[in-house]
Amino acid sequence: MFHDITVSDLLAKKDQEPHTIIDVRSPKEFKEATIPGSINIPILNDEERAEVGTIYKQAGKEAAMEKGLAIFSKKLPEFIGEFKKVETPMTVFCWRGGMRSKTTATVLDLMGIRVNRLNGGIRSYRRWIVNYLETGRFHPELLVLNGYTGTGKTIILQKLKEKGYPVIDLEEMAGHRGSIFGQIGLTPSNQKKFDAALVTEMLKYENERFVFIEGESKRIGRVYLPDIIYDKKEKGLQIFIDLPLEERVKNIIEEYEPWNYPERFQEAFRLIKKKIHTPVAKEIESYLENGKFIQAVKLLLEYYYDPRYEYSASHFPESQKITIQADSVDDALTKVLETIQRANIGIK
Structure with a gap:
């Protein structure tokens, strides 16, 4: 029986x-x-x-x-x-x-x-x-990767995981990259799937001292971060990665492959068009319509994403932040590892 x-x-x-x-x-x-x-x-x-x-x-x-x-x-x-x-x-x-x-x-x-x-x-x-999400406790401290859009935070997380470090990839579980264009080419998760995947990872790493995570807002696509993670993320060590603008544009183009979804990029841009100075918005729209994605991304970063990021990042005290200047994603990864070793963080 x-x-x-x-x-x-x-x-x-x-x-x-x-x-x-x-x-x-x-x-x-x-x-x-x-x-x-x-x-x-x-x-x-x-x-x-x-x-x-x-x-x-x-x-x-x-x-x-x-x-x-x-x-x-x-x-x-x-x-x-x-x-x-x-x-x-x-x-x-x-x-x-x-x-x-x-x-x-x-x-x-x-x-x-x-x-x-x-x-x-x-x-x-x-x-x-x-x-569990409402009453449980997650003991590891969070090392939070931050940076302007295009700094390769997700790629760095993936490389850290390949090296054996504990990583929770929120965007992968959400099926969304966290931007207005973030759902393009992906299958967004619903809250039930996201919560189940998140708790599975939390249980996997509950005995670790630290876990790497990406700096995210409360909402990622269709899902919301539970307080147990969001509040701990806000209190964690914030590692800010700074890459040259040209490198960030290259990273975005390689990740999003906008030539495969030109109409969807144009549709998504219309949702934020009114938030950008009109002459610049028209220029971006023209670039997207004509497949000039490098030029469009560069303007989007300069006139939309970077100002918004600077505002959101300003609320962390300096004592909670570490800034890393790097030339590329691989250089940033090396410096992240060097930084946590200097800080005597007890992980692998």
Whole structure:
């Protein structure tokens, strides 16, 4: 017989041994939000779930259950076959620990395949995440990378992570680069996905002394930073990186690849056009329309992003700031590492 387990039990199992978490909801539900690291083996696909839902509204619960069972029974061998491929202990879940996960666990048990079932489903996991963000504590201090737009902060974070340093990449989890153009070419996360990914990283690094993070505003694209991280970020050591303007323009062009999304860049610019002096705004718009992205980015930095950044950075006291002058991203990375070594920060 299968066992019901709590979220805390599940997280403990993940830490102790290889463990596979399986979301049996539809692919659409899985895509919207799931438990990080889960795989999707759905009982019903999106179209089948919609069909059963319509029957539920029109004919009631019993008729919907009969239809769902009829659909599921036809694909049962294939469904069980997917679970047989899993070589580790397993936990299954659905929306609230109801019919879908119970059916899955019961059928697998009859076939001699042992699984756990998450009590309360993903709803219980979401409640656990929210409670952790509201009442939990994150012990590491934060080393916060700041700098004008284009200083390569995200690239530096990635390189630090490759070297084994603890890093939480907020923009990667948000699916957004934090600017008005930040969503272009990316898939923005919703708050549920962001919170789950963030807590997963926080638990991973909770025993570290320090964690690198990028200086962000309260909102990144569609998501908001929880106070547990935002407040600690504001109190952390602020490392300001200063690169030459030409280098920053080059970094932005390489990262955003605006020639792949010219119309979207023009659309995004219209959202801030009124905030820039009219003659300059018209010049930027003309550059974007004609594919002169280097010139457009240079003016955007000089007349929009840099002034805004200077204002936002001014509230940190000098005792909390370290400024690094560098010629390139690689030079900045080297100097960041030298800086934290001089400051005797006890990380790798």
